[in-house]
Amino acid sequence: MSALAGEPSAQRAVLAVDGGNSKTDIALVSADGTVLARGRGPGFTPHSIGPRAAVDTLARAVADLGVPLPPGTHTAACLAGADLAADELTLTSELLRRGVGATVKVVNDTFAVLRAGASRPWGVAVVCGAGVNAAGIAPDGRTARFPSLGRLTGDWGGGEHLGEEVLWHAVRAEDGRGPGTDLAAAAAAHFGRDRATDVAIAIHCGRIPRLELHGLVPVLLATAEYDAVAAAIVERLTEEIHALGSVILDRLGLVEAEVVLGGGILAAGHRALTAAIRARYAATHPRATLVVLDVPPIVGAARLGLDHIGADDAAHARTTRLLSP
Numbered sequence: 001m002s003a004l005a006g007e008p009s010a011q012r013a014v015l016a017v018d019g020g021n022s023k024t025d026i027a028l029v030s031a032d033g034t035v036l037a038r039g040r041g042p043g044f045t046p047h048s049i050g051p052r053a054a055v056d057t058l059a060r061a062v063a064d065l066g067v068p069l070p071p072g073t074h075t076a077a078c079l080a081g082a083d084l085a086a087d088e089l090t091l092t093s094e095l096l097r098r099g100v101g102a103t104v105k106v107v108n109d110t111f112a113v114l115r116a117g118a119s120r121p122w123g124v125a126v127v128c129g130a131g132v133n134a135a136g137i138a139p140d141g142r143t144a145r146f147p148s149l150g151r152l153t154g155d156w157g158g159g160e161h162l163g164e165e166v167l168w169h170a171v172r173a174e175d176g177r178g179p180g181t182d183l184a185a186a187a188a189a190h191f192g193r194d195r196a197t198d199v200a201i202a203i204h205c206g207r208i209p210r211l212e213l214h215g216l217v218p219v220l221l222a223t224a225e226y227d228a229v230a231a232a233i234v235e236r237l238t239e240e241i242h243a244l245g246s247v248i249l250d251r252l253g254l255v256e257a258e259v260v261l262g263g264g265i266l267a268a269g270h271r272a273l274t275a276a277i278r279a280r281y282a283a284t285h286p287r288a289t290l291v292v293l294d295v296p297p298i299v300g301a302a303r304l305g306l307d308h309i310g311a312d313d314a315a316h317a318r319t320t321r322l323l324s325p
Helices: 051-063 085-097 110-117 159-175 183-190 196-204 210-223 228-252 263-267 271-284 298-309 313-323
Strands: 013-019 023-030 035-042 074-079 103-108 123-128 132-137 143-145 258-262 289-292
Touching (some): 074 085, 085 103, 103 298, 110 132, 159 228, 159 263, 228 258, 228 271
Parallel strands (some): 123 258
Antiparallel strands (some): 023 035, 132 143
């Protein structure tokens, strides 16, 4: 899908897309890194509504930018739900069918985190937000990643999952099946209920959306500073974040690579969690450099597009500056 790759960058523009589960960020960027337009649409959820409907929603968000795509625009789409090679092919075809770019490259949204945070076009990204995932690129272009299909493919972590863990321990503490933990009172208070069990029932009955379980992550991290049960959950999370990145490093034979930590939970930069993760990597991969992402992932999608059209370093710097808070 990259027949135009290699043309002079001055003749092309980039449509950058960072399609996450909760929102989709879009930016139209010229070859010199100038941001021509940007917008935001709903979450990109092909696994729940189907790829055609998801791309229809994305195409409407692109149209809402209010500017036509310049001829020869290359679309760099970093999308949640692009978990398998077949997903990438399907989504690429759907985007091309709707004319969302003259050429299209679809990758998983983890790669946007990598390109946004790494100083070079290669390295490793570990994401913990709505879910967990990791991906890496070697200097020679080889890639490695995980299917990231949830528990079916060995995943542990992510906002909703961690919220469920908090509630699981909280309810068991209340009814006597598990050890006592301050997570019980903290979870109940977070949702304005008397008991954690009331929270669980409200979620089951649809009075509290399951997505709001993500809000228990800050509660977990705060409680872990003094509560053994909460600390054990955070320790498990630390192990998983280390396992994800270290396996990718080893698969690609990377020694001095940057490991970018992204996603809402890791990018928040919680001091104790970040320190624990750094300590684990230092023990096994002492020459790796951990980077906590401090720019939005749309920067990474734009930079991937600029890489594709051969833009210079000045264009990368300009786009990063213009798309960052």
